[in-house]
Amino acid sequence: MKIIRDPIHGYIEIDDKILQIVSADIFQRLRYITQTGLAYLVYPGMRHTRFEHSLGVMHLAKELAKYVKINSEQYTDVSFIDDDYLNLISLAGLLHDIGHLPFSHTFENALSVAKEVYGIDVEYYGKKTHVIFGNRIIDYYLSSYLDKLSKNYDAVNFIQRVISSTPKTREENFASLIISSPLDADRGDYLLRDSYFAGVGYGNFDIERIKRSLIYVNDRLVVLKKALPVVEQFLLARMYMYETVYFHSVVGLYNAILSHAVVRLIQKGLIPNISPENYLKLNDVQILSKLEEAGKEFYNAILYRRGFKRFKRDVVGNCYEILDKKRKEINEIMKENNGLILYHDFYDVPYSDDEIFVYDDDEIKPLSSESIIVSSLKSIKKGVIGYHESAENKMKDILDILRECS
Template identity: 55%
Template sequence: MKLIRDPIHGYIEVPDKIVPIISHPFFQRLRHIKQTALAYMVYPGMNHSRFEHSLGAMHLSLEFLKYVKGNSNLDLDQDTIGLIGVTALLHDIGHMPFSHTFENALSVAREVYGLDVLDKGKKTHVYLGIKIIEEVLGSLIEGRLRSSEDPVKFIINVLSENPKNSSERLAALVISNFIDADRSDYLLRDSYYAGVEYGQFDIERLKRFLYFNDGKLAVMDKALPVVEQFLLARMYMFKNVYFHSVVGLYNAILSHSIAHLLIRGEIRLPEEVTDLLNFDDNLIISKLSSVRQELRNAILYRQGFKRIKIEPNEQCLKDLEEMRDEINSDMRSSNGLFLYHEFNDIPYQEEREEAVYILTPHGVDKLKRISTLIGSLSEVKRVVFGYHPSAETLGRKYLEILNSCNKN
C-alpha cells in the first residue's frame, strides 16, 4: 500500500497493484494538463492538474463503495471494488491540452474556421481515453487486476456509459452521476485552489448514507440537506468560477489560438495513440510563438483584450442564437481578435430513469418530489464578448446590439 498526501482528502491509499498504472507515462502525462485551463488568469491558485483530480476520483469512488456495500448488504468482492477504483482513476486519461478548452477549440476550428477535425464535443476525451486503455494500458490492466469480469471491457463499458450488468451499472453511477466521485472531487478541489467556499459540502456525511438497490444509487433521506448542499455548490461554482466572464474570455482566446495552430499545421491531432503521450499543455505553450502576437500576449501576459460587460437578458440570448452564423463570420474575419464564448449548464434535471434518488421510509423516490429547493434550480446560461482594440469596430457593433436587445 502506498500513501499519497492530498490537500483535499488527506491521505489517499493506493493498493500496490495499482501503483504501476499510476506510474505509467500515460497517466503521469496528466500532471501536465491543467484541470481548469486558464481559470488561473482570474484565480491564480488554480494551477492544479488532471493528475491529482484523477487520484481524488479514485479515492472517493472507493470511499463511496465502502459505505454503499455496508448500507446495501451488497455481495461485492474486493476485486470488483478495486476494478471500479481503477475505472475512476482512468476516467480522464484521454484529456487533451488544457482539458475541456481543447474540446471547445475543436468546435471553434470546425464551426468558425471550417476545418475538418475530430469533434465529439465534451466526450472527445472519453473517446481518446478508451483508445488509450485499449491500445496502451490494456495489457497492464489485465496483468494487475484479478476479477471475474474482463477488466478492460468493464472499464470501457463504464466510461462509454454503456453498462452491461449490475456491477458496471454501480460503477457508472458511483463515478459519473448527478452526485458522484468525479463531481465531488472537482467541486472540493477546484474551490480549494480557487480560494472560494462555493464548492464546499459535507462529503463525510454524504458518503456514509449511500445505498444501492435495483440498479439505483440512492441517498438516505437523513442526508437530504447534504444532497441539496452538493447541488447548490455545483451551481454556485459554475456561476461564479467556471462561468466567470473573464475566465471565459481567456479560454476563448486560447480556443482560437489552438484552432489557428491546427489550421497552420503547427499541431495536429495525433493519428496514433502513442503520439498522445507528448500532447499536453507544454506543447501548446511552446507553439504560441506561431500565433499572432495579440493572442499570444493575452495568454502569456494577460494583455490586450477588452470584455463587453453587459449581461444579455433572455431575449438577447435568443437573438444571439439566431445570429450565430453572423457571429462566427465576424470572428473568422477578425482572425480571432473578436470573440464570443457561450456557457451552458443544467444544475439538475430529472429524466425517466435518470435522477438523484432518496431512500425514505416509504421507499425510493426522486429528489424533486422531496426537495422543493432543488425543484427551483434552472439552467445556467451566459455569454461573453471580447475584442482586441484593433477590432474595436466589431466590439462597438455588439455593444450596440446588447444595449438594444436588453431594452426589449
C-alpha cells in the same frame, strides 16, 4: 501499497497493482494538463491538474463503493462489491479523464470552434470527446497492464463501458453511477478540489455524510431521506461554483482566446495530430511553447493578460436566446476577424428531475419532489463578448446584433 498526501482527502492509498498504471507515461502526462483551463488567470491558485483530480476520483470511488455496500446490505444484495471489484472501480475512477487534451475542456472547446467557426475537419464529439479519446488511449497504452489486474472481469471492457456510461451488467451499472452521475466521485472531487485551489468556499459540502447516506436499490444509486440537507448542500455548491468560478466572465474570455489560438496552431500544422501515438506529446507545455506562432495578440493575452477586452455587459436572459439564434452570423464575424472578436457562451443544467432519487419508507422518489430548494434550481445560460483592442473599430456587426436585445 503507496501513500500519497492529498490536500482534499488526506492520505490516498494506491494498491501496488494500480501503482503501475499511475507510473505509466501516459498517466504521468496528466501532471501537465491543467484541470480548469486558464481559470488561473483569474484565480491564481487554480494551477492544479488532471493528475491529482484523477487520484482523488480513484480514492473517492472506492470509498463510496465501500460505504454503499455497508449501507445497502439490509435493502439488496451487493455481494459483488468485493476486493477485486473495488480495485476495478478504483481503476475506472483513475482513468475516467485519461483522454483529456491540453487545458482540458478548453481544448475540447477549441475543437468545437475549429469545426463550427472555421470549418476545419477535426474530431469532435461534444462533451464525450475526452471519453472517446480516453478509450482509445486505454486500448493503445494500457490494455496489456489492465488485462492482468482482475481475476473475475475483463478489466479493459469493464472500465471502458463504465467511463463511457454504457454499462451492460449490474456490476458495470453500479460502477458507472459511482463514477459519473449527478452525485458521483467525479463531481465530489472536483467541487472540493477546485474550490480549495480557487480560494473560495462555494464548493464545500459534507462528503463524509454523503458517503454514509447512499444506498443501491433497484439498480439505482439513491440517498436516504435523512441526508436531504447535505444533498441540497452538494447541489448548491455545484451551482455556486459554476456561476462564480467556472462561468466567470473573464475566465470564459481567456478560455475563448486560447481556443482560437489553438485553432491557429492547428491551421499551421503546429499541433500533432490527435492520434494515440501522439498523445504523450499533447500537454499544456507543448501548447504554450508554440503560442507565439499563433499570433502576438494571443501570445500577449495568455502570457501577460494584455490586449483583449471584455464587452462589459454579459449576455443573459432574452439576449442569450437572441444571440443563440444568430449563431451562424456570429461565427462568421469571428472567422472574418481571425478570432480577434469573440463570443463564448456557457450553459449548464444544475439538476433535472430524473437524476437524483430519495429513499423514504420503502419508496423511491425524485429529489425535486422532496426539496423546495432543489426544485427551484434553474439552468445557467450566459454569453461573453470579447475583442482585441486592434479590432475595436470592427465591432459594429456584433453590436448591431446586441441592439436587438434592448
